[in-house]
Amino acid sequence: MPERPPAGQPSLLDPFEIGGVPISNRILLAPLAGIGNWFVRLQAKRYGAGLVVSEMVSSFGLHYGNDKTINELMRIHPDEHPVSMQLFGQEPEAMESGARIAASSGADLIDINMGCPVPKVRKTGAGAELLADPELALELARAAARGSGLPVTVKIRSGLMPGDRSGFDLAIRLVEEAGVAAIGFHPRVAKQGHKGQPDYGMARELSQRIDVPMIISGGLSSADAARDAYDESGADAVMIARGALGYPWVFAELTGQRFEAPEPDEVMNELLWVIDRAEEHMGTDRAGRYLRKFYPWYLDRVDVPKLVRSELCQTAGLERAREIVAGIRDGMPVAV
Ligand SMILES: Cc1cc2nc3c(=O)[nH]c(=O)nc-3n(C[C@H](O)[C@H](O)[C@H](O)COP(=O)(O)O)c2cc1C
16 A cells, blocks of 8 residues: 555544534545435444535525425434534525524534535525625625534535636635635536546645645545545545445545455445435335435445346335345345
C-alpha cells in the first residue's frame, strides 16, 4: 500500500470536529435522495462511518407538518449519532422551522443542499439554483442556524456551468458571513450532473481559503478512489456516495477493519438485514416495492444466474425476495 496521507494531512482515521460536534473519523456517508434513510445510515455506521448524512428533506414538508416527512424522513435510530439532517428549500422561514423540527428530532448537525442539479428542484430556486442567488443562500444558512441552534453545514457544487466558480465563491461567503461550520464540496458543476472528473485542485484551493472543514465529494467510488481524492484535494474528510450503494464494506476498508472483499454469503446476509429493516420502516408492501432499486447493488457483488437476478429485481413480494436471497446465499439459487 502506498504511504498515505502526505505529511501534514491527518489520517482518515483521526477524529475531528464540525462546529464543536466530535466526529470519530473522517469517513462520512454522503446524502443520497430516496436512499439515505435511518437504516442505510445505520448500516454505514455499523461498518465504521464517522458521520452519516440524511437524504435531502424538504424544509416545506417539515414546516407544513407533512406526515411522511416528519414520521419517516426525520426518523433517527439511537445508534446512528452523530447524524446530520440535510434540508432543501429556498424560503428562509420554512428553512428556520424545518431546521427547528430536525433539531427536535435528534439531529446533531443541519446540512443545507446547495448542489442538487435536478430540474424539479432547481425550478423552485432550491438546490444548485441557490448559486445564482448568493444573498438568499446566506439567509437560508442563517435561518437554519437560528431555527436549530445547531452547527449548520452546506453541501455545494463548484458552479452551474462549465467554467463557472460561483459555488466556490459562495462557499467562502457562507463560512465568513453566515458562520457555516463545514463545507461539503462537490467540485463538478451542476450541468455535469454526476458525470466527469471532479476538480480536486479547486477543492484544494477552497480548503486553503476557509478555516472550517472541507469535506470532499465526487468520484469516491472505492476506498482507493476516496484515499486518492483525500490526498489530492487536501480535504479534512471524505464523503462516500455511490461507492456505498450495496457496499457498506467500503467503510470497513477505509477504517482498516478489513481488506478482503466480502464473500457472497456475507453480501446476501447483509441484504437480508436491509430487507428486515425496510419492512420495519415502511411496512411489507411498500418495502417490497422500494427495495427493488436496492437489489442490483448487492447482486453486482455476487455471481448469480441472469434469470434469478431478474426475478429478484422484479419481485415486489418481500417473502419471495427473502427466499431468493437466502437461496443465493446457500449456493442454491431458487428456481424461477
Ligand atoms: C442517487 C443519488 C442521490 C443523491 N442525493 C443527494 C442528496 O439528497 N443531497 C445531496 O447533497 N447530494 C446528493 N447526491 C450527490 C452525492 O451526495 C454525491 O455528491 C455525488 O454522488 C458525487 O459523489 P460520487 O461521485 O462519489 O458518487 C446524490 C447522488 C446520487 C447518485
